[in-house]
Amino acid sequence: MNDISIYYDNAFIPKLENMMEHSQHHSNWDLFQLTYQYKHATLVNHFDDLQVLQYLPEIKPLDYQLDAAKTVIQEMNGRAILADEVGLGKTIEAGLILKEYMIRGLVKNALILVPASLINQWIKELQEKFYIPLVNYRKNYSWDDYPFFIASLDQAKRPNHREELTNLHFDMVIIDEAHRLKNSQTLNYDLVQSLQKKYCLLLTATPIQNDLQEIFNLVSILKPGYLGTEKSFTKKYNNKKHEAINNTFLKKLIQKVMVRNRRKDTLLDDVKRHVHTVWLQFSEEEHEVYQNLENTFHGITSLSKVTYLKQLCSSREACYLSLEKTTNDDIIPQQPTLLDSIASLPHHIKAKKLIDMIEQLKGEKVIVFTEYRATQFYLQWYLAQYDISSVAFKGGMNKGRKEWITQLFKQDKQVLIATEAGGEGINLQFCHHIINYDLPWNPMRLEQRIGRIHRYGQENHIHIYNFAIEKTIEEHIVTLLYDKLAIFENVIGKLDAILAQLQIDSIEQEVKHMMEETNSLGELRIKLNNFTSVIDQMNQSIGDEHYDI
Amino acid sequence: MNIMIYNNKLDIIPFLHRFFQAKQCPILFVDETNIHVQLTIEMDKALMNRPFYWHYIAATNQLGEPKQLLLTTKQVESPEKEWIHHGSPRLEQIYQLMLQENNVVQLFEIQHTDVQTMLHPWLLTNYCISYQGKQKKESFFSLGLNLINGTIVHNMMERLNLISLDPSISAYCYIISPIIKIQSGYKRIEQIITEQIQKENYNWAKESLQYMEEEIEMANYFFEDKTTEKYTKEITSIKQRFQPKISHDVINGGVVYLSNQFLQKTN
16 A cells, blocks of 8 residues: 555664674573563454553553543544543543553653643542653753653743644643633643644543533534634524524534543442431530630631631530630630640540441441541540540541551451541542541532442442531531532532533532631621522533433 | 564563673672662762762772662662563663673684684674554564574574674684675665565554644644744654654673584574
């Protein structure tokens, strides 16, 4: 066939002749055989089968992740939108695709653009799991030494970096949180469009298909012209730009460049979540201290007020330790009294309830999540008083350590007390009870917690117990935020989309601000109510139909 | 006759054992899943990636202390042991090192004899073809060509593995100079491979070309202004991604001098 370019090896014979002429007898038959053996073992015999798993003993991708990687490589030819719902492992899919191309020698360099806050996580994941030597982009970067690098979009679009990057030829460009490219008039968009890229993956959890214009812009990065020109596209499908996609034909077109897994499509949907809110009341002494704390801060616009109250709802220890460190001049005069009153409190009402609950579970394993290290310490000690065995998971532990703790928990401890979700790759599906000892204000964090056990391999229904103390800040969070948003009923993917549309980065920040700026309970209730009803409205207007592309 | 060579799983510990022995690194311990070696200075420099240390040692006129490597095929949580497996960067590093240093050889069949023995020169090539369309695959061949009479032998490495070879010629042996020049011998091998390739089916290339044309057509439609850099880059990328290619690549090879009995012995 004449259309095939053919390249011959012109270096071998000169090298051989040169060696023989100069009689440089470095010939080593052993090493020669080993080179051959290695090539033999790493040969890629097929166009189609994925090779990547043989090279990644540590990764056991789920079926849908593997399918996604195959689809992108075999059917989409390496240019695709990966749009799985949050928590289904888009990074794993991207890693599998990138590594597969590397093994086949099709990708020798890559640029990954992500929000600054995700840089370290990406580096860690690609290095530890995929053995891809990804490094952080910086000034005077040495392209040849480190051909795989990562930067934030904001960094990359600065004029000097932009120029440098657009002059390079990338075999692969990956963009995380790609909904930031939805507007074609931005610097972000222009940068990505200007990059020379062979393969390209756009990762987003936001269901971009709700907006015609957005989807047009994203697809036009991957396959310019696939949806026509902007003019022809708008004319054909709709005059109004920001309208959801109703056209079946268009949906089909988009499916050819996009992979989207949803929780309900994965087998995970068979497992039911049972959510129980466990209402508790502070003892009189506790309530008094709580009131006292609240009054002390009344009128003082302290950023920490909400935090102290939240901590007291978790444990004496958490609140004591953080109050002890205060540097706020308004508080310092009252600090000793407050500290004394906290120190003289009896065991926390939640801790007592915890013992009850664990005893009721009759030896079944349970994970207890708390936001605070101090609470974690306290609980470990307190459980030990009742002969309940436990291990602790905390932030900053390396992967090996976490795996070790996981093993201990699986084999002979009843309780795991964790301050964080444990991170990717830690699977706790042998356990199906979670106690949220205190609730995070960010529903995504909660989803991550639950996600540790609500995953492949979970054979039981899951029970989630949320501890909340009446007449405290916790009551507001549960009744005004969690109940309203029906957080536990698996709408996270959707919530994510709504928040993106409202341009809210984090519910946690939003709620925290509301709490801090508000002095009366009534006012707070109104604010939270407004907030949740806006979300609720959006929720209904997005609806399931458009969401399902 | 099927002359293509298929995948073979790599036996990692024996592979490393042989490698470090060949590199004169003392083996401190080895069992089925672990190997512990004392690196030589040369190997420390090649594998341990600490140029500043060696620079400092040289500058201060010291001897320097090469490191030890403790490799294991079992996944463990221990900072002293390095987990080595099929995809670990360490293996790839060793392969790259061998490719650079040892991809051409000149070797002689070892003869235990007290009579004059003639050795024929053979050209050995371990030959890799890669086919790249929208995907990529490889075929691997090991061919030997007798530089006196032009005999071609497939699976040459498998045959050579059955005899003993050495960089220096055995006593009482002599070599005859090639009648076929190395260059011409190589052309002949290239030709044989090319003929082999021509018999194959080209659906992969056709399919890839079709994708290429479609995407170029779309891009032509999308970019109204064909003079922009964005347009040029897009077209280049599409071609890089889909233009079918076949590359010939000799992984390693050399000239080996073999006795007349070689073919019989290794049949």
